[in-house]
Amino acid sequence: MRAAVLMGIEQFEIKEVPAPDIVHDTDVLIRVGTIGVCGSDVHYYTSGRIGSQIVQFPFIIGHEAAGTVERTGNRVTRVKPGQRIAIDPTVSCGHCDQCKAGRENTCRELRFLGCPRQLEGCLCEHIVLHEKCCFPIQGSMTFEQATLSEPLAIGVYSVERSMLPVNANVAILGVGPIGMSVFHVLRTTNVGSVYVTDKIDDRLTFSKLLKPKWSGNPDRTDVVKEISDIEPLLMDVVYECSGNEEAFGQAVQLLKPGGTFVIVGITEADEVPFPIHELRRKEITIVNIRRQVHCTQKAIDLLARRQVNMDSMATHHFPLEETQKAFDLVANYRDGVMKAIISVD
Ligand SMILES: [Zn+2]
Ligand SMILES: [Zn+2]
Structure with a gap:
């Protein structure tokens, strides 16, 4: 599959990399539709780190995404192939003290999409995530709107x-x-x-x-x-x-x-x-505030009911091939950019 791989500080390359596959019964293989460029991604791009989280190059970053379910593991019940979804980038263990207390955002074994030494990110064609990260979206909601549910x-x-x-x-x-x-x-x-x-x-x-x-x-x-x-x-x-x-x-x-x-x-x-x-x-x-917990569905609902309209936030659009351009724009706050959206197809 194609991926925008971060090869070094301020250096993306579009590369052919092995596509991920379903390993666990609860896994979902997702075809990525759109990716939002986040301020935290830009920290990795310009300095290779956020605090003690340091990127080992090459690495795929990106955590704000929406896409389509391609295949599901045997025990997946939340989503079906063909369904369009918003993605919660937090993969929690489900059994530590934090998870049991409903604090999955501070899970002891938390793995976050596009976070160094945790999980590779979504600036690519396919990703595999636990089904609990997948939130179906309805009819008229676009991938772009679903992507914006992550910051929302x-x-x-x-x-x-x-x-x-x-x-x-x-x-x-x-x-x-x-x-x-x-x-x-x-x-x-x-x-x-x-x-x-x-x-x-x-x-x-x-x-x-x-x-x-x-x-x-x-x-x-x-x-x-x-x-x-x-x-x-x-x-x-x-x-x-x-x-x-x-x-x-x-x-x-x-x-x-x-x-x-x-x-x-x-x-x-x-x-x-x-x-x-x-x-x-x-x-x-x-x-x-450590990211968020239990708020993805609430954000999707606010957008679906049109109580919140974030459409104007997506000020710039790029194909995957122009990931570098998108990050340069956001890193330098050029051209009135709020959110740059990268499309995979
Ligand atoms: Zn973000
Ligand atoms: Zn946990």
Whole structure:
């Protein structure tokens, strides 16, 4: 089969590689339709690592995908050949303490699609996954929409975990695809005012679609001052979705006493300094988001019922052969890119 193989830093090659096959009775062989380029994939592309997860080249990355079931193992009941599916890229063991507690996202033996030393990714024609990773999609839903259910599920999970009070005032720091996923989900709740920041003006413009009360660029304005001028009692919840270290300090400053700081973004740095006394005096709750758990179907339902419309997020399209071009575009935030979608056929 054809695959876009990551051969080194910022170096993809389209190669012919052996196709995977069904090994276990619960396996599903999937023909990949579309793949979304995620910020975490871009970390592997530009630096070969996220924290201690280091790519051994050559390696196939990619974890946001939708496709068609080609064949199934003998014990598969969730899907049938020919069925179109969205994919949850998390393969959990099902028997550790975390899985038993319903925390499959922190499974002790977790293997994640396109994650170094876990599972090869989906930037190729075929993948094999456990049936529990396969979520059938209905009639009019496109592969592209199904692919976007992966980042949207992280938005669903982040909002669920933030225990939003009624009419909460919130800030989203960073409105890339994950920040926008959070924003889309917030718009399905009774959230109060939403404030957004980003260092990329195109993204601020893009976020206006969801009508933030205020938006600003921290490189040009004192976002903490401006937001606190409008909302002197400050924020109930801040979602950090940029992965930018400076935003961590801003988040703490923007929160009211008793507020909740939700860390969704992935930083390049291994350690991030915190204004610890402000954090303590305000008694801020910190919620970390590790991908998501049990939110894939919820995200698919939001899209299917048109409660959330993410169509405009897919700003750029590429064939598999142009994977390198897609990653260069996303890595450099060029041309107003939000989500680049790669099609296999
Ligand atoms: Zn992703
Ligand atoms: Zn487990």
